[in-house]
Amino acid sequence: MSHLNESTKSICDVLIVEDEHLQAREMAHALSKASLSVELAPDAVTAFEKAKACQPRVALIDCNLPGSNGFLVAKKFEELSPRTAILFMSGHIDGVPESLLETTHGRAFINKPIPLVILRSAILKLLRNIEFGADYVPERRGWMLSGMGSPRGLKIVSSDGTH
Numbered sequence: 001m002s003h004l005n006e007s008t009k010s011i012c013d014v015l016i017v018e019d020e021h022l023q024a025r026e027m028a029h030a031l032s033k034a035s036l037s038v039e040l041a042p043d044a045v046t047a048f049e050k051a052k053a054c055q056p057r058v059a060l061i062d063c064n065l066p067g068s069n070g071f072l073v074a075k076k077f078e079e080l081s082p083r084t085a086i087l088f089m090s091g092h093i094d095g096v097p098e099s100l101l102e103t104t105h106g107r108a109f110i111n112k113p114i115p116l117v118i119l120r121s122a123i124l125k126l127l128r129n130i131e132f133g134a135d136y137v138p139e140r141r142g143w144m145l146s147g148m149g150s151p152r153g154l155k156i157v158s159s160d161g162t163h
Contacts, residue, residue: 011037011053011054011055011056012037012038012039012050012054012055012056012057013031013036013037013038013056013057013058013123013127014031014036014037014038014039014056014057014058014059014060014123015038015039015040015041015047015050015051015054015056015058015059015060015084016028016031016038016039016040016041016060017041017042017043017044017047017059017060017061017062017065017070017073018040018041018042018060018062018089019042019043019062019064019065019066020062021042023112023113024040024042025040026116027060027114027116027119028040030116030117030119030120031119031120031123033120034120034123034124036123036124036127039054039056042066043065043066043067043068044065044067044068044072044073044076047059047061047073047077048073048076048077048080051076051077051080051081051084052080052081055081055083055084056081056084057083057084057085057127057130058084058085058086058087058123058126058127059074059077059081059084059085059086059087060087060089060119060123061073061074061077061086061087061088061089062088062089062090062112063088063089063090064090064092070088070089070090071088071103071104071106074086074088074104074105074106075103075104078104078105085107085126085130086104086105086106086107087106087107087108087109087110087122087123087126088106088108088109088110089109089110089111089112089114090109090111090112091111091112091113107126108122110122
């Protein structure tokens with residue numbers, strides 16, 4: 001069924017980088033119901049080890065990690081696993097400088113809590129797009145899934161502090 005050749009296959013479909021153990025397990029369970037292989041990483045160091053080891057097709061990265069943040073983790077992923085599609089998530093993000101967003105190749109931002117059926121559907125759609133070669137990410141992109149899990153959207157803050 002897969003249209004990927006052997007050299008582009010990864011060992012896992014999704015790497016969830018989330019320090020909240022219960023949330024990570026719930027997301028992993030929902031994704032595994034769709035026959036996806038899932039790895040978990042509670043922090044940046046573990047995420048980097050798993051990125052090197054399994055070259056995930058998608059990384060779902062929490063923006064607020066102990067000792068780091070998701071945007072720094074995503075930048076390192078671009079070196080360790082350049083073919084990995086990055087999705088950001090957070091329940092506590094009030095403003096992100098636009099310059100920081102432009103430095104990553106993130107595909108989407110998802111507000112937590114994440115409805116698991118929607119998360120599974122979004123990940124499956126992204127994986128199908130990648131599998132069929134529709135993984136183009138434009139130079140300037142917006143957040144595809146802003147506000148999905150809560151009524152608060154992502155507030156983009158320019159470098160000079162204006163909105």
